[in-house]
Amino acid sequence: MPLWKIYHPPGAFSLEDKKGLSADITALYRRLPRFYVGVVFHAVEPQDFWVGGEARDNFVRIWIDHIARTMPTPEIRAMAIRAFDGALRPYIADKGLDWEFHIDETPFDLWSIQGLRPPPPESEAEKRWIAENRPSAYEV
Amino acid sequence: MPLWKIYHPPGAFSLEDKKGLSADITALYRRLPRFYVGVVFHAVEPQDFWVGGEARDNFVRIWIDHIARTMPTPEIRAMAIRAFDGALRPYIADKGLDWEFHIDETPFDLWSIQGLRPPPPESEAEKRWIAENRPSAYEV
């Protein structure tokens, strides 16, 4: 479910950075099956990366879709944003890169993994998906 | 309207696969003008493609926006998801690739093709766009 698309300058992240950042992003969603968390890195040359009409070579822009859960209250949303910024900090802010992210919430029932509809939040089937870290058929 | 962004491992799809898959995706939307259906393939190296904190070299992740129509009922949504998984199967599951997709529904009136607002669903103008498979000016 969460899908993070990370636009970044070429060379901004080493393989270890990418591994660490995607692990830390995965850890943000501790109540979800780990395999729900997708991260796609996309290096963008400065001539293709514009902010306010200026080419940028030190900017990271992250576009996130949330599917498995919505965040119902302003307090939960604010807490999540803080946690996300905390996870990004060592990889981005601490290296002197600028950054921005935004999240959209998309419909739970327009989502499929391996030909299966993901089970309802907190269901027994979801607990099994978490424990096994893979999708499997379940009774509705 | 539907725009399919397909993240895939390098080499997962031949040119024939891409042609066949985009034709089969187009066929899913039989009540729409064919030219509404866009498909963008994007090869992602394993070091840029992470699921649950692990680099993946056999995973296809599809991000879809629907614009021209919304799917109003749970039954229609479930039927569509099944049809989509069926279209993907020969190109993905049958080759041993894993996959996931999700769909967002975005506003009809924030959409433009060739400087024209697409005509209302089932309108005479839409029927002409279907028949001619191209956009053309129409009276509102």
Next chain:
Amino acid sequence: MPLWKIYHPPGAFSLEDKKGLSADITALYRRLPRFYVGVVFHAVEPQDFWVGGEARDNFVRIWIDHIARTMPTPEIRAMAIRAFDGALRPYIADKGLDWEFHIDETPFDLWSIQGLRPPPPESEAEKRWIAENRPSAYEV
């Protein structure tokens, strides 16, 4: 906030085109801080770019997310679409390229820049962000 992802044929835009187009896109949002406006160009080879099941080498497809503002009325939406098409025309239509764009509106409170929540529309803090063209801490 607005993030424009522009899929285009390789070679469709020179560096001057990209600079001009991103400046003109930024100018569309005159009531926002300029640095809110992000534009990412992505060249797509014809074998990866399909419309209605046919490979395209002269098509520009733009995927936009709006975050900072929503457009509340049909009139405002229609006016914005016209303005956007006008901004694109010299770079796309006038060169004989085809094009399509769509816009989604995503939640204001699921958005962060440099670890800061962007200030409310028309607030004193937003006025300062506009004047200084950079994010800075503010009292809520």
